Amino acid sequence: MMNKFWFLTGFSLKKKLKSKWFIIVNIILLIAIIGVINIDNMIKAFGGDFSNTNEIYVLDKTGYSYDTFEKNLTTLNQTLEMEYTFDIKEENRNQKEIEEEMKNTDAVLIILENSDIGYIKASIISDSYIDSMYYQLLYQTLSSTKNEIALSLTNINPTELAKLTSNIEVDRVLLNDTKNTEEENMEMIMGTVFPTVILPFFILIIFLVQMIGAEINEEKQTRSMEVIISNVSPKVHFFSKVIASNLFVLLQGFLLIVYAILALVIRSHFGTGSTSNITSQISSIWNSLVASGFTDKLIYIIPLALILIILSFLAYSLVAGILASMTVSMEDYQQIQTPIIMICLLGYYLSIMAGMFNGSILIKILSYVPFLSGLLSPALLVIGQIGITDVIISILVLIFFNFILIRYGLKIYKVGILNYSTDKMWSKLIKAVKSKEV
Amino acid sequence: MLKVEHITKYYGKNLAVDDLSFTVKSGEIFGLLGSNGAGKTTTFRMIMGLLDSNQGTILLDGKKIDYSVTDQIGFVTEERSLMTKMTVKEQIIYYGRLKGLTEEEIQKKLDIWLEKFKITEYKDRKIKELSKGNQQKVQFIAAVINNPKLLILDEPFTGLDPINVEQLKQAIYELQKKGCSIIFSSHQMEHIEQFCEKLLILVKGKTVLEGYLKDIKENYQKKNIKIRGDINKDEILTIPGVISINKKVDDYEVKIENSKVVEKVFQKISHHNITKFVVEEASLNEIFIAKVGESYDE
Numbered sequence: 135m136m137n138k139f140w141f142l143t144g145f146s147l148k149k150k151l152k153s154k155w156f157i158i159v160n161i162i163l164l165i166a167i168i169g170v171i172n173i174d175n176m177i178k179a180f181g182g183d184f185s186n187t188n189e190i191y192v193l194d195k196t197g198y199s200y201d202t203f204e205k206n207l208t209t210l211n212q213t214l215e216m217e218y219t220f221d222i223k224e225e226n227r228n229q230k231e232i233e234e235e236m237k238n239t240d241a242v243l244i245i246l247e248n249s250d251i252g253y254i255k256a257s258i259i260s261d262s263y264i265d266s267m268y269y270q271l272l273y274q275t276l277s278s279t280k281n282e283i284a285l286s287l288t289n290i291n292p293t294e295l296a297k298l299t300s301n302i303e304v305d306r307v308l309l310n311d312t313k314n315t316e317e318e319n320m321e322m323i324m325g326t327v328f329p330t331v332i333l334p335f336f337i338l339i340i341f342l343v344q345m346i347g348a349e350i351n352e353e354k355q356t357r358s359m360e361v362i363i364s365n366v367s368p369k370v371h372f373f374s375k376v377i378a379s380n381l382f383v384l385l386q387g388f389l390l391i392v393y394a395i396l397a398l399v400i401r402s403h404f405g406t407g408s409t410s411n412i413t414s415q416i417s418s419i420w421n422s423l424v425a426s427g428f429t430d431k432l433i434y435i436i437p438l439a440l441i442l443i444i445l446s447f448l449a450y451s452l453v454a455g456i457l458a459s460m461t462v463s464m465e466d467y468q469q470i471q472t473p474i475i476m477i478c479l480l481g482y483y484l485s486i487m488a489g490m491f492n493g494s495i496l497i498k499i500l501s502y503v504p505f506l507s508g509l510l511s512p513a514l515l516v517i518g519q520i521g522i523t524d525v526i527i528s529i530l531v532l533i534f535f536n537f538i539l540i541r542y543g544l545k546i547y548k549v550g551i552l553n554y555s556t557d558k559m560w561s562k563l564i565k566a567v568k569s570k571e572v
Numbered sequence: 573m574l575k576v577e578h579i580t581k582y583y584g585k586n587l588a589v590d591d592l593s594f595t596v597k598s599g600e601i602f603g604l605l606g607s608n609g610a611g612k613t614t615t616f617r618m619i620m621g622l623l624d625s626n627q628g629t630i631l632l633d634g635k636k637i638d639y640s641v642t643d644q645i646g647f648v649t650e651e652r653s654l655m656t657k658m659t660v661k662e663q664i665i666y667y668g669r670l671k672g673l674t675e676e677e678i679q680k681k682l683d684i685w686l687e688k689f690k691i692t693e694y695k696d697r698k699i700k701e702l703s704k705g706n707q708q709k710v711q712f713i714a715a716v717i718n719n720p721k722l723l724i725l726d727e728p729f730t731g732l733d734p735i736n737v738e739q740l741k742q743a744i745y746e747l748q749k750k751g752c753s754i755i756f757s758s759h760q761m762e763h764i765e766q767f768c769e770k771l772l773i774l775v776k777g778k779t780v781l782e783g784y785l786k787d788i789k790e791n792y793q794k795k796n797i798k799i800r801g802d803i804n805k806d807e808i809l810t811i812p813g814v815i816s817i818n819k820k821v822d823d824y825e826v827k828i829e830n831s832k833v834v835e836k837v838f839q840k841i842s843h844h845n846i847t848k849f850v851v852e853e854a855s856l857n858e859i860f861i862a863k864v865g866e867s868y869d870e
Contacts, residue, residue: 141669357653361714364620364642365670552622 139370146349146378151385160386164393171397175404188268189241190222191232196254199246199283200224206278207271216271236261242272246279253284328513329486334390335443335509336482338383342447343454343474346379347467350458350551359551368548372459376451383447438525439512445532446508450474452536456543459550460563474505481509488513502528504535542567573597574619574722574753579628581614581777588614589625590777596722596753596770601744603768603785604757607864611777612757613650616724619755620647632722643672646720650727650757652707653714656700660686660710663699664717671718678717685713689739705736712740716747723747723754729763741766761857771856773863781863789853794862796855797826797834800848803841811836823848 150156169176190207194200204222211218225232225243232243242260249255256276258269285298353359362371453474461467484491484500488510491497501511501520507528514520549566574596581589589611596602606612617623619630621637630637632644654663661682668678686692689709694702699710708731716723725744729737744767748754758764764771765785773781781788794815800823808817808826813833817826826837834851841849854862 138670138672145666145669352655352657356655357649357651358655359653360617360620360622360649361647361653361667362670364622364645364647365639365667367639552617 138366139374142366142371142374143378146374147381150382160389163390167393168397168400172401187219187221190220191225191241191243192222193225193229193232193243193245195245195247199254199279202282203246203275203279207275210271210275216267218268218271233259252280253287254280328516332482332485332509332513334387336478338387339450339478340475341386342379342383342451343471346375346451346454347458347471348464349375350455351461351464351467354462363552368551369544372455372544372547375455379451380447434522435515441529442508442511445529445536449504449532449536449539452539452543456546459547462554477505481506485509485513488519489517492519498524502531504532507532573633575631577629579618579625579630581618581623581625588777592779594772594782596755598751598753599748600769601748601754601756601767603764603771604755605764605771605860606774610774612774613726616726619724620645643718644721646715646718646723648711648715648725648728652711654699654707654711657698659696659698661695663710664714667714668717673718681717682713688743704731705733708732712743720752723752725754725756727758729758729760761855761860765856773860775864788859792854792859793830794854795828795831796852797828797837798848798850798852799824799826799841799846801844801846803844808837808840811840
């Protein structure tokens with residue numbers, strides 16, 4: 135019987151891997167991941183240019199603001215890692231002449247004038263729309279310029295000026311011994327990183343639920359089930375489907391990681407290298423994580439998260455298999471799987487919003503709930519809202535839940551798998567659970 | 573040898589099969605008849621181990637049927653049990669592996685069977701691209717690829733043209749010669765009459781008739797007389813024991829209560845110009861309708 139189990143498992147897995155949709159989906163995923171990570175390089179390759187020089191005409195009617203503006207623009211561009219390149223010209227021509235020249239170009243005219251209310255005022259003139267990031271950069275440069283000029287006009291010496299313009303020194307103190315400020319910073323970082331990391335897991339659960347339902351329904355609809363179940367027990371059939379589907383999603387998850395690594399390798403070899411925005415952002419996030427000591431915690435976070443994820447996959451696949459056995463068509467299954475998808479979606483949203491529930495008992499309890507725990511517990515552990523003990527409790531609850539699913543689910547599966555009646559599905563289900571046969 | 577002893581099956585409070593017993597020896601073809609819902613499919617499912625009976629035992633060569641025995645059973649289901657997206661080869665390998673065969677064994681046997689059914693060119697074709705007849709052949713191959721000791725055929729000729737029916741019949745006879753026990757179910761009584769030495773009629777799960785076909789026909793009192801010639805229908809209908817008289821192409825078919833009526837009919841028409849007078853046993857179809865009808869009336 136074990137031979138038949140491995141044959142069925144291997145057959146089911148091979149069938150998925152050889153299917154056209156798997157190949158097409160993976161080609162799309164590979165292209166999409168490489169594309170997203172290398173979007174700037176790709177645009178350049180097709181003739182676009184991120185390093186287009188931005189022409190800026192500055193009409194300085196104050197007579198003393200141009201140098202400060204130019205210096206601030208360069209500094210802010212670097213500080214904010216914006217990668218813009220500029221061609222700044224101080225203009226003596228009149229406004230109309232410059233505006234005439236600017237027609238049908240991306241050039242920007244900045245007019246700096248004296249103001250009785252705020253030392254200086256400025257106008258930003260362009261022929262058409264300019265992108266919001268660029269506008270923000272110009273706006274912040276103008277604000278800094280105004281501040282500097284205001285300070286210098288009030289005869290404050292350079293030392294005082296430095297003191298005035300420097301950032302406020304904040305000494306952050308946390309009274310709770312178990313908390314540290316690095317974790318607090320990391321919480322903010324994880325707010326952006328975690329949704330990206332958890333999204334594939336969410337998608338893989340949807341894949342898993344769909345796949346098991348489709349496969350079981352195909353065998354039921356074609357009446358092949360009678361022949362299959364006459365040769366292998368429902369138990370063997372059930373586990374072969376569950377194991378094959380779980381292996382498939384784990385493999386798909388692994389492939390996603392490979393695609394991401396491949397995309398980063400392509401970027402580092404053919405991309406813009408150190409000036410790249412994404413690479414520098416990743417390095418910046420990584421440095422923050424190292425500084426916070428988070429990377430040391432990965433030693434236990436990764437195994438715990440992996441166990442939770444695998445057990446969650448198992449729970450979702452068990453439920454999907456049990457429900458699929460009770461349905462007779464894919465349409466029926468689509469309806470019956472909706473609650474599972476909704477629960478999974480809830481888990482996903484809770485996990486990406488985990489940071490907002492700081493200290494909430496409810497969120498801690500929800501992190502123990504099977505179906506939610508796989509998504510929520512790792513998120514809460516990463517941001518330090520729960521500890522290892524809580525995750526271990528989640529794992530134990532999930533193991534117990536899976537045991538219950540197997541114990542009672544198999545009874546339902548055995549009855550449902552050869553049942554083609556659509557009447558009173560829930561009463562059949564309850565009756566099956568109460569039956570003595572396993 | 574298959575031995576079914578006193579099996580009973582309930583679905584909730586509904587009795588599906590009631591104290592059913594029969595035996596199918598090696599090399600014997602056994603007909604299991606019954607109208608829709610009589611309990612045939614339930615019986616097949618119990619034999620295949622798909623359903624547990626509430627009472628009774630089912631033994632194949634003295635062993636209780638479980639998953640260690642089902643490798644020796646072939647099953648052609650009433651509805652086609654084929655995964656239509658697979659190719660013929662993939663499907664047979666899939667079912668063959670589930671019967672415990674190796675891929676090499678399956679490939680060898682598959683080629684022989686495809687050759688026999690003259691569908692070699694469809695080996696790598698998807699099942700959904702095949703005609704119904706060829707799909708049925710594939711289903712048959714899947715059921716016999718393991719050289720079963722017991723073969724269950726639930727309506728195997730449904731949707732087949734006469735040529736395909738003939739090919740399948742020959743294949744069934746070959747298996748019978750090899751000693752395979754065959755249980756056969758069909759609504760087409762002529763197939764049962766051709767094939768089965770022994771049969772059983774089920775009505776609402778209960779056995780209403782069982783035995784060798786020859787004995788059943790002999791013991792069935794009602795007979796038919798085929799008469800060709802100029803006769804007076806009304807005159808014959810007055811004879812006690814004559815049930816009906818109908819014209820069928822060139823002949824008249826007179827249904828009579830028992831063989832004693834034959835002489836009375838002959839005497840009545842002997843002065844007419846008669847070229848044919850043949851006494852026939854009732855067809856299985858008539859026996860079936862009569863037995864099932866009686867049981868429903870009860």
